[in-house]
Amino acid sequence: MASEYVQQRINYKFLNIELLQSALKAAHRSDDGSSDDGNRGFAAMGMRAIEIVEAHHTIFVENGTKRDVDTRDRWFRSYEGRARVCKTLGIDDCVVQSVRQQHEKPSLKVLSYVMTAIIGAVWLDLDNADESVSYTRKQVFDILRSIEDVIADTPESPPSATNERTFPSLEESGGGLQANIPGDVASFALPNQISDQDIALDDLIFQRFDQNQSDAVLDLDPTLLDSYEADVDLDFAPLGGVPTYVQGMRSLHDNPNLIGEIPRGTAPRRLERLIEHSERGSYFADMRVTDAYQGFALTTERSQVSVSSGKRKISHDGGGRPRHSSLHRNLLREELEKLNNLPYVDRRDLAALLDDSRIADLSPEYHQVTQLRLLYLAIGSPRTLTEFIEILRAARSRPNESVLTSGPNILPSDRFKEICRLDNQEVLCGLARRYHVIKLFDAEMEALRQNGGMVLETPSTFGTRHRAQAGNPVMRQEAESTDALLLRFKPELVKETEEFERFRKKVKQLRRLAKILRILTDTYGFGILALLPYGPTYSELVVTDSTLLTIGEQRFRLFSDLLYQQQGQFLRQLSKAVEPAFVAFADGYLLSRPLFPIESIEVDVLESIPKGAPVIFEHLLGRYIL
16 A cells, blocks of 8 residues: 555654545646645645754754755755655655546656655644654654665666656766866867766856856857867758758668767767857857848857857746756757767757757747757657657557547537547647647638638728727737637627636637647648657646747747758658557547557667657658567
8 A cells, every 4th residue: 555655665654644645645636627735735844844853953963053954965955856755765656646647657846745745744643643842853853864764775777777767957966077177188088978077067167157147258268169169060951941860871770880989979069068058048159040042041250259148037046057957958968968879970960959059049038948948859859759659558548538539520619628628637638639729720710711801991991881990900800700719619608708708718828829839730740749748758848838828929930930940851750650640649539540650669769769860760650670
């Protein structure tokens, strides 16, 4: 039983087992739309209990100071650390989630809440038993020390040993990343491999940048400038063109002896440096896009030797490092490491699929830029394919709990009902919901266009036929079409009622979402929806519908143009390969079809393939031969 296992792991026997059961229950939203706070109250109390116990022991037992309390690096200082401990103890399998998320892996924040909620439940259990404060404090302290003993006795497994990987941020990596300042020639003897020294050097430069957040000029180390100058000559495809990474590229399985014989190039390492510095708001060169024949060409002002810090507002954590950037850096580092075993030309072409410095110019908000960078990196990556495979397998194993059999030609009112139903279903239904949103508004907007267009006032017609209506005619037409769409979806609604306004707001949001998603599907087809990051891998940076609405149509269209320049051909081919399986899943007739080739791919094999490698298409089409 889960409760007994947790008690054994923390070495504490609950008097009231219901407290522990409540601590294991994650927050969720009920079917009626109401929110259940779950274990968050226990988690808040548990965090305070940990702080009280640790402060008491540090100051009154070890004779330390408040500075010692504040500066000690402990596992409970960050939600990533608490989540990592929860996994180490095996408690992540005991978490009770909602019906919508019961088949999804708990996110890092959910695991973090569970870990502190258990401590809060212990404190409350002892308090209900009328135990003294000193005894309660001692019990909690013993539990914390027993947890640390388990952590110390558990060896860290390499990332490749498990499908579920935890990526510590640079702050959590311990003392292993010590900066080696240029001048020690031995530390730069191997420039062709991503190393701890490279990461530490970047960290050192960022500290200098962080001390000068204004418009001060940051002088660069010549080594970094040389690295930049050597790699700015990437062959950017013109607008509407495609990169040439597919032609002539050899995959690893064609020649196993490639590994270990080809010298590792410097492009991934240098690209990583550029990416991390551009994330921090600095620019290595004045990058501008100029007209060239029928497209664009990327030009670089190489004469610029200094770097001005960006004026973009950047939100920081307490330690001075931008929030939500560690996940992107770690995912990027993982992809770059996959490229180390490839020939230089292939590394250069595939590295262009991982990031683009021009994304920083799309938004003044750092968090939004990070989301766009993550989307650029994750779209079409092996991780998103892995999550789509898991969604297909879950849909086949639980046919009555996911998408209903609807078919491609259902009535608009029925499709709208299906969208509303999927709002409160499991997370895996979100992909199908996006598909139905696009299909719904495609058909209905075409019907409205056929019924009549917008009436425009001209000097010759003003006041002659009817009284002109106030307001922007475009916005007025948008409002009228929204009302018309809603009445087609739910004809029983009465205008100017509370229920009508509630559904009208929903239709407006769905209509905006459909326009944004259409930007992708018009270019790549419906399969692109399955290639978006939409799972627990991406934690709080997952690209949700709300994220897309916040980015906005105009900004997302600019991002889509940039995406097409570098990844157009790759994403179009990948979308075409997964579209049959995605449409079958979204329309609800997946069970009536035989297994698609993508469902037979081993996850371990898929995750070892670099993004954009041609061998991935052989797996998706069922042509790969061992």
